[in-house]
Amino acid sequence: EAGVTQFPSHSVIEKGQTVTLRCDPISGHDNLYWYRRVMGKEIKFLLHFVKESKQDESGMPNNRFLAERTGGTYSTLKVQPAELEDSGVYFCASSPFRRETQYFGPGTRLLVL
Amino acid sequence: ILNVEQSPQSLHVQEGDSTNFTCSFPSSNFYALHWYRWETAKSPEALFVMTLNGDEKKKGRISATLNTKEGYSYLYIKGSQPEDSATYLCAFINGSGTASKLTFGTGTRLQVTL
Numbered sequence: 378e379a380g381v382t383q384f385p386s387h388s389v390i391e392k393g394q395t396v397t398l399r400c401d402p403i404s405g406h407d408n409l410y411w412y413r414r415v416m417g418k419e420i421k422f423l424l425h426f427v428k429e430s431k432q433d434e435s436g437m438p439n440n441r442f443l444a445e446r447t448g449g450t451y452s453t454l455k456v457q458p459a460e461l462e463d464s465g466v467y468f469c470a471s472s473p474f475r476r477e478t479q480y481f482g483p484g485t486r487l488l489v490l
Numbered sequence: 491i492l493n494v495e496q497s498p499q500s501l502h503v504q505e506g507d508s509t510n511f512t513c514s515f516p517s518s519n520f521y522a523l524h525w526y527r528w529e530t531a532k533s534p535e536a537l538f539v540m541t542l543n544g545d546e547k548k549k550g551r552i553s554a555t556l557n558t559k560e561g562y563s564y565l566y567i568k569g570s571q572p573e574d575s576a577t578y579l580c581a582f583i584n585g586s587g588t589a590s591k592l593t594f595g596t597g598t599r600l601q602v603t604l
Binding site for chain 2: 380381408410412418419420421422425433435436468472475476477478479480481482483484
């Protein structure tokens with residue numbers, strides 16, 4: 378069974394540019410989560426989809442971040458315009474049911490210069 | 491605000507040593523405690539999901555215990571090997587409502603040398 382995949386693995390952009398991160402969850406997993414780890418700090422929750430619906434977006438830092446999950450399969454996270462403090466590792470995770478084991482992807486390392 | 495604390499921040503042991511780490515979490519509104527093993531540039535790997543007070547779980551040389559009344563969990567590694575080198579993360583799920591987000595600690599970074 379394929380795990381959670383994320384694309385790209387790395388992205389280096391300049392401040393003010395736009396970046397779109399993609400996550401493909403494990404097939405059949407209705408729950409999809411986005412997390413972020415800023416260097417030296419803990420991994421923090423951004424938002425949670427159940428199928429195509431946003432269940433919890435309490436962790437989204439501001440309106441420069443837009444997440445979508447059209448059709449309830451893969452998800453994208455767009456940052457527009459990117460700021461320096463957006464640098465970090467963006468993880469995606471999926472699970473078949475809420476509150477059960479979340480399976481993580483390898484993350485996208487974003488560097489905003 | 492939920493605070494999940496892990497200690498120590500980092501640990502350096504020799505091959506064959508046994509070691510343990512601590513994860514502290516809020517003892518009220520507990521739902522579950524997750525442990526992950528994370529090697530940089532790889533996916534965090536799920537180790538255990540613990541839900542009941544007194545739970546003990548084991549996977550090979552790694553085991554974990556849970557005390558929900560006092561709000562802590564221990565992770566033990568018996569006979570550490572170099573391949574155990576990684577960051578060990580614990581994450582808490584709050585029992586309030588239906589939220590399923592993980593609240594992570596900052597992790598314990600383990601380095602095992604020959």
